Amino acid sequence: MQPALELRHVDRSYSEGGGRLDIFKGLGLQVHAGEIVALVGQSGAGKSSLLHIAGLLEAPTAGEVFIAGQNCTALDDAARTRVRRIGIGFVYQFHHLLPEFTALENVIMPQLIAGAAKAAAMVRAKELLSRLGLSERFQHQPAQLSGGEQQRVAIARAIANRPLLLLADEPTGNLDPETSGRVHEEFMRLIKEEGLGALIATHNIALAKRMSRIVSLQSGVLVDGLV
Secondary structure, eight states: OSEEEEEEEEEEEETTTTEEEEEEEEEEEEEEOOHHHHHHHHOOOHHHHHHHHTTTTSSSEEEEETTEEOOOOOOOHHHHHHHHHHHHHEOOOOOOOOTTTTTHHHHHHHHHHHHHOOHHHHHHHHHHHHTOOOTOOOOGGGGGOOHHHHHHHHHHHTTTTTSEEEEETTTTTTTTTHHHHHHHHHHHHHHHHHHHHHEEEOHHHHHHHSSEEEEEEEEEEESOOOO
């Protein structure tokens, strides 16, 4: 089976003051279905840029990005959007839920955008929210939910379209330690149950150690394990 994500010889650099700033160079990474990979590194190391490249939100300076065996590097904007919409889920540190919609509606909406029937989208949304302990919160708007509940809704939304790949940037970084640990456990359980490949950037080494494996981004190089 093809990896959910494969990066081949990926470079990222920026023009700065008439010169060039290299963020990373020659990165290679595979993330397989059912595997949860922790991405660690100091602030400014380029973790967010790496996630943006993996999620087709940002083009690498050089190298190739494959999603489930498809080379997405040279796709036009419309094709990249289609791959993101169906094949990739995103979870961020801040939930970015639509404030005027209920928890249920926030999880239904991306499914409708992807072409799902409303009835099927509602069934899927209720199932995911219930599996995350939110069966009593379907009709609550984000402002009526706790921080942990908001992030659970964001997780359900990211997984709703059954993506092949899940990318998360400090998904529990905005929560207190107790809530963070609880949401993280629920997050990992759901990823495993859904059979996704996941790449999760985190500063929390204790949480990283609970994942399938760890990769560290240090001085523009990606290495296995903690550095």
